[in-house]
Amino acid sequence: MMKTCTTIVILLAALGCSRFGRAQTVDSPYEIGVWRGFRTAAVSFTFDDGTANQFSKAVPLFNEFGFNLTLFTVTRSIEYGLPNWDVLQNTAAQGHEIAAHTLTHTSFAGMSDSLQTLELRDCQSDIDSHISGQKCVTMAYAFCVTGNKSLCAQYYIAARICSGVIEPRTPRDFMAISSIICGTEGSVKTADHFISRFTSTVKSGGWCVLLLHGVDDDGGWSPVPSSTLRETLEYLHANPNDYWIETFGNVARYIKERDAASVAEIAATDTDITVRVTDGLDDAIYNYPVTLRRPLPDGWASATVEQNGQPVAVQVAEGDSVSFIMFDALPDAGDVILTKNGSAGVRTDDQAITASxxxxxxxxxxxxxxxxxxxxxxxxxxxxxxxxxxxxxxxxxxxxxxxxxxxxxxxxxxxxxxxxxxxxxxxxxxxxxxxxxxxx
Ligand SMILES: [Zn+2]
CATH class of the missing domain: 2.60.40.1930 (Macroglobulin (MG2) domain)
Structure with a gap:
């Protein structure tokens, strides 16, 4: 009996199975981007407690740069203020994430499982019943104190703490994702501090989650000046190939889809290729695209791409020695068809061969x-x-x-x-x- 169990464990390890389901399998010559658009690093800005200038200053600033942020929201605390659902719905409609920060902002330390369940479940249902167009799938623990993680995992795909480190490309524990505290009380106070964290993230190829509260003088804890925030976003905006800026929830979705994805070329002719992308995850939650690329097939100048009959944006990217076609695909959402668009021989930007x-x-x-x-x-x-x-x-x-x-x-x-x-x-x-x- 012992022997059988050991064999099974070894087999699972060999197959690369994870507790999230199946492991990634990608047909050659396809690749899945570690981050969307094959960028080097992911960055998420998360704001807690719904302070006034998060809405009047931070959201418009992020909109200006085309970046999405996450607002961790306490739904039933008099002390923290009840949410303004109209403002939150309006913010959600602009692409930002409205996520959970418990019902009452009470530390889970020593709290019974039944009370934790209430804090986790009812905060989520409060948000889901008020906010349309998105689903509440992530949470931040009050005071960064974790509770019963398996309870949390029944309601959320990822939960945030603040241990001050940069997460690797696949976090070890989705129920305890680290963040870095910003502002006067944190280790990240100036634009230079932000930028040094970003460059570290590029070096590791990981995910940097930032935790912010007050903006300027809105009375929120550990405030960050909006001018510092602007300088920080300008830096990220100026380095678009390095940084992918997206909400906490969408980065978590991307990682789990990426790590579970299967990419198979199921048919190919000289002019059409059919690719099937699946992930075996719950499509009601995991509805974010992953980025794929492959070398341009021989004789193709570029390609048009569609998924389930809908056109998909495609980019031809020049690598060191090969041109790639890069496109997004939503797992489990229908076959992706690549169609030859022009011949390599008539490519207008084709350079003459000057050396063998x-x-x-x-x-x-x-x-x-x-x-x-x-x-x-x-x-x-x-x-x-x-x-x-x-x-x-x-x-x-x-x-x-x-x-x-x-x-x-x-x-x-x-x-x-x-x-x-x-x-x-x-x-x-x-x-x-x-x-x-x-x-x-
Ligand atoms: Zn808080």
């Missing part, structure tokens, strides 16, 4: 199939060979006469061990090598 060159293979690392692109300035005999690091030939992929232009060849490393390999292109006036990593 061996490009980096993609994907890299790969398992077991990868594509090796190269360009030739003139026609001639070409040899493309793969060696191991000790110089032993693994395979010859090409040994023939080719026309000038762009070429690519697929390498399938079915019977080859994991490791670093060297691809060598030899031809008239060209001898180039690139390293490739096979990771099984």
């Amino acid at each position: 060159v061996l490009r980096q293979n993609y994907p890299n690392p790969f398992n077991p199939v990868t594509t090796i692109p190269f360009e030739l300035t003139k026609a001639g005999w070409v040899r493309l060979t793969v060696f191991d690091l000790r110089g032993r030939e693994v395979t010859t992929l090409l040994n023939e006469e080719l026309a000038s232009g762009r070429h690519s060849i697929t390498f399938t490393a079915e019977t080859v061990a994991s490791g670093v390999y060297v691809c060598t292109l030899q031809g008239e006036g060209v001898l180039q090598q690139r390293k490739m990593v096979l990771l099984r």
